[in-house]
């Protein structure tokens with residue numbers, strides 16, 4: 051079966067992505083289950099597929115994470131990163147300061163990263179969307195843009211029920227135009243499902259990224275969906291739902307400029323990230339009463355409050 055859109059396919063979704071979501075929201079509001087502000091946020095998220103909160107995370111909480119990231123070289127061996135220099139993905143960080151690579155799942159080893167991605171306001175909003183506590187399960191701390199092309203996260207962030215997915219993009223500094231700012235098509239979350247040649251929403255490993263991205267872009271342009279670039283300020287939180295079409299806006303010279311952002315994907319704690327199919331990898335570390343984190347790179351649970359004493363990353367060969 052060739053990859054393409056399937057306008058007839060229906061899959062279970064978050065309630066906010068269902069056709070009658072606004073009616074459901076009215077019900078929640080009428081029973082007092084959500085405040086005025088939350089109802090407004092949910093209505094925007096339902097209608098547009100995304101939501102921005104300005105300055106939602108206080109500077110001290112952001113600064114704690116930034117200073118931990120600046121000091122990662124003091125903990126060689128603890129962090130899984132892109133390691134562009136060696137052209138190998140997911141190698142542990144070296145001992146030199148680094149302002150280039152992206153760090154995978156820093157919430158495992160850094161409490162500051164958990165405080166950011168499961169900030170009480172974020173956890174509350176995601177709990178409303180999920181009707182369950184949020185499980186953070188794929189986090190990327192970007193120091194610079196990696197120039198991601200057009201995609202929907204359902205292609206690369208795989209849950210047992212693929213549409214039960216949301217994400218945050220949290221600015222750790224004021225984002226400068228041309229540094230690869232996040233860009234997205236408004237309301238693209240309601241496109242027909244894109245299905246890969248494997249018959250699934252997750253990437254088949256064969257369809258070239260360019261061809262896939264170009265078709266998503268064309269579908270959005272045909273529908274005249276507005277294109278937005280997110281010039282976020284430090285502490286701003288951008289939420290998006292499973293199928294919102296997004297990318298890094300192409301960078302302009304000078305390349306390599308800082309664009310510090312923390313991206314986290316979440317599913318309801320009642321769902322399972324794909325690697326949970328291996329029973330030995332089902333570790334979940336709770337974070338306060340708010341939610342939890344899971345990782346395909348690091349063995350959980352029994353994570354302490356601070357850095358783990360053993361730099362294990364058992365799940366990567």
Ligand SMILES: O=C(O)CCC(=O)C(=O)O
Nearest residue numbers: 190198203232297298313
């Ligand atoms: O931050 C970016 O440029 C895009 C990140 C992204 O799309 C993701 O991690 O899902």
Ligand SMILES: [Fe+2]
Nearest residue numbers: 201202203296
């Ligand atoms: Fe993405």
